Amino acid sequence: MNFVLCGMMGSGKTRLGKRIAELSFRNWLDTDDVIVEKYGKISEIFEKFGETYFREKETETVKILCRLDGYVFSTGGGLVLKDENVRLLKTSGKILYLRAKKETLLSRLSGDTKRPLLQGRESLEEKIDRLLKERAPVYERVADVVLDVDGKSVEENAKRALELLQGVEK
Ligand code: S3P
Numbered sequence: 001m002n003f004v005l006c007g008m009m010g011s012g013k014t015r016l017g018k019r020i021a022e023l024s025f026r027n028w029l030d031t032d033d034v035i036v037e038k039y040g041k042i043s044e045i046f047e048k049f050g051e052t053y054f055r056e057k058e059t060e061t062v063k064i065l066c067r068l069d070g071y072v073f074s075t076g077g078g079l080v081l082k083d084e085n086v087r088l089l090k091t092s093g094k095i096l097y098l099r100a101k102k103e104t105l106l107s108r109l110s111g112d113t114k115r116p117l118l119q120g121r122e123s124l125e126e127k128i129d130r131l132l133k134e135r136a137p138v139y140e141r142v143a144d145v146v147l148d149v150d151g152k153s154v155e156e157n158a159k160r161a162l163e164l165l166q167g168v169e170k
Contacts, residue, residue, distance in 0.1 A: 003026070006097055009117070014030055019154055027068075031074070058078075062079070065089075067092070068092070071093075077131075080095070086142045095143050096144070096165055104149070106128060
């Protein structure tokens with residue numbers, strides 16, 4: 001059984017994932033890291049080959065990861081939008097949605113220059129609004145458990161996340 005963290009960019013999937021893994025003596029992997037190691041920087045993948053290509057690499061990564069056991073996976077913010085990825089992940093684990101308010105995301109993502117989906121004309125607030133509207137219902141639907149992360153420390157969130165995941169583990 002694996003634990004899978006999903007949610008918006010800036011919701012804390014990476015930091016919390018690492019801490020949950022430490023607390024539960026699991027290994028930890030981030031889908032973006034796996035892709036970067038094989039194919040190079042995310043921003044360059046988007047630039048040279050486009051988003052569709054990146055999404056194919058995400059699915060290839062999920063196919064490999066879902067054969068593992070005893071891991072915590074932090075996923076890229078768009079990964080669970082594809083049904084196939086969710087189906088595969090659910091064969092091997094439980095999904096936790098890290099739900100964050102727009103204000104939290106805004107403060108964490110302001111000044112980001114690395115994430116391709118945050119670049120471009122629209123203001124950061126408009127982008128977050130649009131992505132949240134599209135994605136929040138999907139995150140809610142695919143998740144086995146949901147944690148509201150706003151205003152709490154990584155430690156508090158990691159402990160609560162672990163309780164929630166262990167509660168649906170069986
Ligand atoms: C994306 C989120 C990023 C990364 C890519 C696309 C998205 O990961 O996978 O830039 O579609 O939301 P993080 O959520 O870890 O920032």
